[in-house]
Amino acid sequence: xxxxxxxxxxxxxxxxxxxxxxxxxxxxxxxxxxxxxxxxxxxxxxxxxxxxxxxxxxxxxxxxxxxxxxxxxxxxxxxxxx
Amino acid sequence: xxxxxxxxxxxxxxxxxxxxxxxxxxxxxxxxxxxxxxxxxxxxxxxxxxxxxxxxxxxxxxxxxxxxxxxxxxxxxxxxxxxxxxxxxxxxxxxxxxxxxxxxxxxxxxxxxxxxxxxxxxxxxxxxxxxxxxxxxxxxxxxxxxxxxxxxxxxxxxxxxxxxxxxxxxxxxxxxxxxxxxxxxxxxxxxxx
Numbered sequence: 001x002x003x004x005x006x007x008x009x010x011x012x013x014x015x016x017x018x019x020x021x022x023x024x025x026x027x028x029x030x031x032x033x034x035x036x037x038x039x040x041x042x043x044x045x046x047x048x049x050x051x052x053x054x055x056x057x058x059x060x061x062x063x064x065x066x067x068x069x070x071x072x073x074x075x076x077x078x079x080x081x082x
Numbered sequence: 083x084x085x086x087x088x089x090x091x092x093x094x095x096x097x098x099x100x101x102x103x104x105x106x107x108x109x110x111x112x113x114x115x116x117x118x119x120x121x122x123x124x125x126x127x128x129x130x131x132x133x134x135x136x137x138x139x140x141x142x143x144x145x146x147x148x149x150x151x152x153x154x155x156x157x158x159x160x161x162x163x164x165x166x167x168x169x170x171x172x173x174x175x176x177x178x179x180x181x182x183x184x185x186x187x188x189x190x191x192x193x194x195x196x197x198x199x200x201x202x203x204x205x206x207x208x209x210x211x212x213x214x215x216x217x218x219x220x221x222x223x224x225x226x227x228x229x230x231x232x233x234x235x236x237x238x239x240x241x242x243x244x245x246x247x248x249x250x251x252x253x254x255x256x257x258x259x260x261x262x263x264x265x266x267x268x269x270x271x272x273x274x275x
Contacts, residue, residue, distance in 0.1 A: 018185055026219045030185055031192045043189065 004048035007055040008079060009062070009069035010037050016067045017043035023062065036078035037070075045069070052082055085112045087119065088142060093230060095119040096126060099147070100230060103130050108149040115142035121198070122231065123147070129202055129232035167203040167269035168194065170210035175275055187213065188220050190275055195224040200231045201273070203265045206254065207238040214254045215247035225253045236262050 010033055011017040021030045024047060033044040049055040052073075059071050072079040083102055087095035095114045102110050103126070110132075112123055120136055123145040127134035132147040174183025175190055191213075194200060204225065206214055213221050214237050229235055235254030242248045242256065266272050 014182070018181060021185065029192065029220050030188050032189050043185070 004050055005055075005073060006046050007049050007082075008034070008037065008072040008074075009045040009047065009059065010072060011043060011045075011067070011069050014043055016069070017045065019065075020045055020062050020067050020069065023065065023067070024058070034079060037072055056082065083107050083110045085110065087112055087114045089115060090119075093122065096122045096230060099123055099126060103132070103147070110147045112145045112147070113139065113142060114145060117143075119143075120145055125200070126232045129234070164199055165202045165269060166271040166273060167205060167265055168201045169205045169207070169266065169272055169274045170213065171207045171274065173209045173212045173216075187275070188218065188224075191221055191224040191228075195227040195231075200228050200233050202232075202269060203234045203236060204228060204254070205236050205262050205265060207241055207262065209241075209245070211237055211241040211247060212245060214252060215242060215245075215250040216252070222252045229253065234265070236265060238262060 009020065011020065017030065021028050024045065027047060029046040031044055031046055033042050037044065047055070047058070049058065055071055059069055062069060071082040073082060074080075085095070085098050085102065087098055090098070095112055096119070099110060099112050112119075114120060114123070120143050124134045124136065126132075127145075127147040130147075131150055133150050135146045135148075137144050137146075170187075173187065174180060175186035176183055194204075214225060214235065216222075225235060236257035237251060237254045239248070239256040239258055242251060248256075
């Protein structure tokens with residue numbers, strides 16, 4: 001079984017980040033957007049997912065509710081956008 | 083007591099050392115293979131009243147911790163490097179929208195927990211005690227991580243009593259006005275959230 005990976009959902013607006021936090025519940029950790037990630041909003045959600053596809057599905061589900069996020073993972077020299 | 087923490091990922095060396103310190107160990111040496119672990123152990127030793135010495139050994143470092151006596155401890159507490167306390171007198175950051183304020187508090191505590199220089203003390207009063215006696219997992223986890231990193235967490239007992247939360251304290255130690263004000267007086271810098 002593969003280990004869960006932390007994914008970072010960076011939002012276009014504070015309202016989107018807070019709405020996503022409500023939708024995702026306690027599993028979602030709301031944090032200040034890491035300085036390496038460029039985003040319009042200062043809030044990012046860190047969420048453990050089993051793989052890229054699972055994270056993308058969550059992002060798509062949020063987008064269907066008009067809550068749009070860019071998806072990142074930690075990389076060697078900062079964060080890489082998926 | 084010697085701990086071989088070579089190859090152990092962070093925060094394992096810290097957790098292993100903290101366990102021995104909590105058990106009352108007065109002299110401890112920890113072998114580690116990275117500088118982050120050295121920094122974490124140095125901070126843990128300083129905030130726990132231990133004299134810390136670091137020597138370079140093959141493949142890494144040997145961090146030695148020795149319990150200081152009361153006079154040495156008092157002297158060291160007068161000149162703590164970069165030390166600061168954080169006072170949290172409400173369950174949100176700033177004034178305005180309550181939901182935004184609660185979210186900002188979650189973010190602030192997470193950011194402190196991730197910091198290379200965590201506070202020497204977190205002090206909770208009035209509605210701030212709801213944070214340490216609540217069920218918000220992210221907040222409890224951030225504060226627990228700070229405790230592991232050496233932060234002392236003091237929670238106003240009278241405030242817990244007022245809000246009916248005495249039995250619900252999840253992290254930190256029940257304290258009082260005397261200890262909280264004493265900690266603020268002794269800290270070179272106090273940040274109020």
